Amino acid sequence: MPFEAIRKVVLIDAPIAAVWTSVSTSEGLATWWGPNSFIPRIGQSFTVQTAKFGDAGCTLTEFRSPERRLAVVGLDWGVHGHVTFRLKRFNDITEFKLIHSGWDTALSPSDVAPQVLRDAIDGWWGTRMQNLLPRT
C-alpha cells in the first residue's frame, strides 16, 4: 500500500513573482534546494545535488507560471518520487505548498521503517524551506 504524500505549507511575506523565481529558475532553486542544472522545459532532465539524496536526476513534468492566482512546478525525482511546488497568491503574501509523493518507492524490506523515513524527509524539506522565507 502506498504511503501518504508529504505535504508542507508555508506562508511567505513576498509577492508571488518573487517566490516564483525561487522555484522556477536554476539560481532560485540553488538558494534553498541544492545546486542544479534546471532548465524550465517540460520533459527536460536535470540534476539536483543535495547532501541527503546525492546527485539525483529529475524530469520536469509540470510548469505553470503565475497567471491569476496559481503557479505550479512538478517534477519526477528519480527513485525519490514526485515533487510538486504550488504557489497561491493572497495579495502580497504567497502560500507555498510542497507535495512529495512516492517517497517510499525506494524502500527495500531491510530499510528503515517507513514512518521513520517519512519523518526524516519531512524534516529535511522543512529545513530546506526555511531558506525560502524572507530574512528579517
Add this chain to the structure above:
Amino acid sequence: MSQPEIRKTIVLNAPIAKVWEAVSTADGIAAWWMPSTFKAIVGQEFILHAGDFGDSRCVVTECEPPHRVGFDWGKDWHVTFELKPLGNQTEFTLIHAGWNSNKVTEFGHPHDMVRRIMDSGWEKIVHQKLPAALG
C-alpha cells in the same frame, strides 16, 4: 503583541430571521463561508473545514437568537456574528478577534500573515458571498 480584531459590517436586504438562519446553522454558514458541523448550542464543539488551512476545533461560546452567536476557533481566535434589525433589513457585523503577532496558528503560520489574508478574505465573504447566499 496583540493586534486589532477584524471587523466587517454590512446592511443586508433580508429580515433578521432569515439572516439568523444563514449565520446560525451549518447549512446556512456553508452557503457563504465554510462547511462545518456547527450547532447553535452554547458549549457545543464543532469542526470547521477550512480547506487548505485545515480542520479546526471550535466551541460555541454564546448564542442569543436572533442577535448574536459566537465561538472559539482553534486555540487563539474568537468569532462573533452580530445582527441588528433595521426594518426589513438587517445590519450584520463579523468580528474575528484573538490576533497576536507573536503567535503562530495550529498549522505553523504566523498570525500576522494569516490576519492580512483573512482581512481581505472576510471582506469578500461579508460583502459578496453573504448577500449572494441570501438571494
